[in-house]
Amino acid sequence: MFFGLPCLSSVYELMNVGKNSTVSSDAKKLVTSLIILTIVSWLPFAVLSFWELIGRASDITPMMEASPPLAAKGGMALAPLVYVWFSKSAVKKETKQEDKKEN
Numbered sequence: 066m067f068f069g070l071p072c073l074s075s076v077y078e079l080m081n082v083g084k085n086s087t088v089s090s091d092a093k094k095l096v097t098s099l100i101i102l103t104i105v106s107w108l109p110f111a112v113l114s115f116w117e118l119i120g121r122a123s124d125i126t127p128m129m130e131a132s133p134p135l136a137a138k139g140g141m142a143l144a145p146l147v148y149v150w151f152s153k154s155a156v157k158k159e160t161k162q163e164d165k166k167e168n
Contacts (some may be wrong), residue, residue, distance in 0.1 A: 072100075072103075072104055075100045075103070075104075076100065078096075091151060094151065095147070095148070095151045098147050098151070099144060099147055102140055102143060102144060102147060103140065103144075105140065106136055106137050106139060106140020106141065106143075107136075107137050107140065109132060109133040109136045109137075110133035110134065110136070110137050112133075113125065113129065113130070113133045
């Protein structure tokens with residue numbers, strides 16, 4: 066519930082942004098990338114937590130316990146790089162458009 070509800074709300078918001086024609090396609094790609102990155106980085110944590118809740122907690126090794134928080138932290142550390150990636154592509158796109166206007 067604590068993982069599914071934010072994911073569902075993010076996808077719902079993405080669907081609403083997709084309907085709005087004033088939002089650029091680059092912004093839609095950025096939002097989609099960030100949502101996917103967040104879901105993928107937090108999924109191991111959610112699976113392990115659910116496993117501990119439903120399954121036998123004694124089957125979980127210390128290495129399995131250490132991996133999901135690292136994946137979640139890694140995903141959150143990559144989020145600013147996604148912003149940089151999309152800002153560079155936006156700058157390149159604008160530069161190409163300006164070059165076409167000058168010619």
